[in-house]
Amino acid sequence: AVSLYGPYPSQVPIPFVNKEGDTPGDEALMKATTYKDLEGYSDYRDRGTPDEWVPRDGRLIRLTGRHPFNVEPPMDILYQNRFITPSSLHYVRNHGACPRLLWDTHILEVAGISVKKKFKAISMDELANMGPPREIPVTVACAGNRRKEQNMIRRTIGFNWGPCAVATSVWKGVLVRDLLLAAGVSDDPHTMFGLHVEFLGFEDLPNKVGPGPFPEEQWGSRVKFGTGIPLSRVMNPAFDIMIAYGQNGEKLAPDHGYPIRLIVPGYTAARNIKWLKQINAIPHVTRNHYYYHNNRVLPPHVSSEDAEVEDWFYKPEYIFNEHNINAAIAIPRYGEEILMTGESLSDDFNVGGYAYTGGGRAVTRVDISLDGGETWKLAKLDKKEKTTGYGMNWCWVWWDYKLTVADIIGVQEIYCRAWDSSNNRQPDKPIWNLMGMGNNHHYKLVVDFTKNKDGNNVFKFLHPIQAGEIKGGWMTERSGKPDTAGYGKVNSEADYNCRVEAAEGKSIYMSKIPDAVLKKTSSTGDRMSLISS
Incomplete structure (x- = not known):
């Protein structure tokens, strides 16, 4: 690697x-x-x-x-x-305190169908020496990447991710398939139907919603962060699902799951369980609390009250696993200015950014429009990843589009959109959803022809938002909202007030959670755990 x-x-x-x-x-x-x-x-x-x-x-x-x-x-x-993100600058999503685990004492527990006794408790040294390691680059992206743009339309139940909840590392570890085969789990396709693999982390986190919908496996006051994947996918070597202990040539950092974590290439980040503690081969879909109350793209008409009363979180058709196609503009930076004089008209400048997709598909092109989407031009892709032997692509690409200053005279907006090898492309407009997940409409950079502080003519570039509670962005203005976002006209005063509160950094996290749920939590830490990923 x-x-x-x-x-x-x-x-x-x-x-x-x-x-x-x-x-x-x-x-x-x-x-x-x-x-x-x-x-x-x-x-x-x-x-x-x-x-x-x-x-x-x-x-x-x-x-x-x-x-x-x-x-x-x-x-x-x-x-x-x-292409490669330093681990110290990789985005982080933690639901609580970072566990202080040790390589020498941490044990991975394996249980379930056909698991041999000697594999029920595996030390980190035993895991690392289990066989030839797999080492590949994988892009990991939060399902809530670019969520703040949705919060500018109408409040979701999630906090303000900007466009940088995505990163790529070279991960090193053991394929879960190899571990399960050694433990005695069969990879016979005729015996896999209906079987699943459950992955649970070390943390004990507050229960969000009560005992849950499964009488045979009710949730207690504290629950594990976990996920489940069909056994057929786990045992397919093409999908590269691994237990990682290395990142960019070093052991994992604490915030990224030390000593071991799950890496599920092509899946949203919440399925890549950090501080991995348990693997269970089970004859049903996991009943883990966070598997259901995380990573759902619900229809835009569904409110938080609807979701709780009508059990929308338990409907499998709304699960969000594989990344959708997405892209964003990185440069010009927010607020960057380019001087416009007779002498500068022939000067070159670059529009550049990233694009990624899921499921092993490849990003095949990125288009740029300078006229509101009437016409599109191809950006140049900078593809670093080597496609796997199974034809899979797990990484983002960076792209560039060269312009001169003269090219943007009269331009009001610069759009980008990406395509993948299944001809999926980013939609023109946003589609709002309660959890603010999968936001992937065209990324738009506004070009403002104005004067700088010295009185010189400049082109000033504005992105839709800035991350977190940082103020600024064209979507924070009333004029920046779309006409529609899937639930009708975006023109109500309530929608506008929500956008203003989010833009000003006021708490948007708890507003859509029913009072009955809030009463089950008391401490600040418990309340923060209710925030969507």
Whole structure:
């Protein structure tokens, strides 16, 4: 993997030791080779939280306050690194405190159909030595990537992910298929129908909704974060489902699942369970709490009240597993200005960004429009990934489109849209949904011809939003809303007020959750766990 995708970028975080943005200093940073070398330097925002022991990069944008840790990098950092994202700058979605686990004591438990006794408890050394490792690049993206754009239309039950809840690492580990075969689970396709594999993490998290719909397996006050995958998919070597213990040439960092995590290429990130603790081969779909109350794309008319009363979260047709096609513009940056003079008209500049899709499909093209979608031109793809032997593609591509200053005279908007090998393409308009997931309509950059502070004519570029509670973006204005988002006209005062509150950084997280659910939680940590991924 190093020969194909290396050398890897530095994985060392740069903590901000105070609110002025001071760092540990050049000497400490130069000497550090891993995050462990900076364990004495916590980010000032982590002090006094359960995560104070974890060194973190201060440049990451915090989306849910100090704790739990939910962050994404600024887009210009993603663009600088392009294909491989440093683990220290990889986005993070944590539901609670980061578990402080040890390689020497952590045990992976395996149970279920036909599992041999000696595989029921596996040490990390035994796992790492189980056979030839699999090491491939995989793009991991949150299902809520670009959610803040939906929150500008109408509030969802999720927090404000910008367009950078996506990253690519080279993951190293053991295929779950190889582990299950060694443990005695059959890969005979005639015996797999109806069988599933359940994956559970180490954490014990607050129950969101009560005992659940399964009388034979009711949920307690604390539940595991978990998922389930059909056994037929797990046992198919083409899908590369692995237990990873390495990331970009190093062991996993704490926030990314140390010592082991699940990697499910092509699936949304919530299915890639961190701090993996249990694997269960079972004769039914998992009954895990978070499998149902996460990653659902419900119809746009469904409110939170409808979802609870009518059991929408338990309808399998609305599950969100494989990534949909998506793309975003990275440069020009938000607020960037290009001088417009007679001499600058022939100057070159670049429009660039990323595109990704799911299910092993490849991104085949990215189109750019300068006239509101009337005509489209092809961007140049920068494809680094080597397609697997099974014909699968698990990674994003970065793309570029070259222009001159003269080309954007009279241009009001720059659109991008991506296509994949199944001819899926991004839709023209957003379709709102309660969890704010799968948002993938055309990404639009507004071009404002104005004057800068010195009185010179400039083209100024505005993105739809800025991540988290950072203010700014053309979608934060009343004029920036679409005409419709799947539930009727987007023109109500209530919709507008929701957009204003979200843009101003006011809490949008709890507004759509029924009071009966909120009464089941008491502490701030429990309330924060109710926020959708």
